[in-house]
Amino acid sequence: MYHRTRHAADNPVRRDADRTRTRLHAAFASACLLAAICGVMVGRAVWHDGSRAAEATAGHRHAVTATTTAATAYVAAPRPASPPLTVAPATWHYPGHRAHTQSVPVPAGTRTGDTVEVWVDDRGDAAPAPPTTSDVAVQAVGYGTGVLSGIVLAAGALVRVCLMTVDARSARAWEAEWADVEPLWSGRLRPGQGAGDD
Template identity: 75%
Template sequence: MHQRTRRTADNPLRRDADRTRSRLHTCFALACLLAVICGTLVGRAVWHDAGRAAEETARHRHSATATTTAGAGYAATGPAGSEPLSVAPATWRYPAGTAHEQTVPVPAGTRKGDTVHVWVDDHGDAAPAPPTTSDTALDAVGHGAGVLGGLALTAGVLVRARLRSVDARSARAWESEWADVEPQWSGRLRPGQGAGDD
């Protein structure tokens, strides 16, 4: 006849601290699952909203061919630590018959009279390029990953702090119990205990 395996909860060697640790690990796993779900939902929402915004922006962006009126120079307008942006003054016509002249980003080494591609708005003024699908995807992934990482990190810090508290309490309980058991187990006298004391 096979002996039935006792459930973990019935194990007499399993202490309250062990059960608390198991619950905390389970809570952390559930928090990570929740973080994945929230990160996915946020990423999808950003993808949807940013996609609509990109479509709206693209409706008001137009491609124009411009001719540079001077050679390329450099403007330090990029993010800190990035290379200076290569720019040059250029002229173009958009809408048809309306002339514009502005300084626009150009490839390094562009000379006077070169033809460059520029993005313009409905009025013909230079404007940033419309966001691409990859820009939208990176934005969505970045937001989703930020939410996922933030929630998982917060859960990890809280669970870690609680585990440290449980471990400290468990260690104090073990020391107290060992102080009661060790003298009898080892035969060593307790402080203040005489040789004939029980």
């Protein structure tokens, strides 16, 4: 009856290294849970902040119809991995009858005299389009995933280093214990031991 009620930690076969490994695995599982919580919290915060910023930006962006005044050209995209942008000089009126002429992004194949939609700010200057809901969602998911991945990777690396240290110490302990037990178990004499010595 006694052997059934003894706690697993009292198992004489279970070594300190085994207990340490169990604690490290539990710590990594806890870190993964913490990473998920932090990732969700950061993602929600970015979503709320991004939604408010997009709403504020949308209040100062206006879609106007512009007319291209020359042929299209290609310019480098803001991001290195993105394809070149097609731009063309265009003219529009905003606010009121105030005329503006600037090079703006246009669809490929746009010809001189075609009409295109242009986003402008309150002064009528060309400006980026306001962020969409999908833009904000992608940003929120990106930040949340980044935080989650960062915590998991950092915790995994730390636990890995700790496990390697535990394994090295355990191997040295096994070698030392085996050096004491093996001669008795195999009947081989220890160095410096005589045949009549016990």
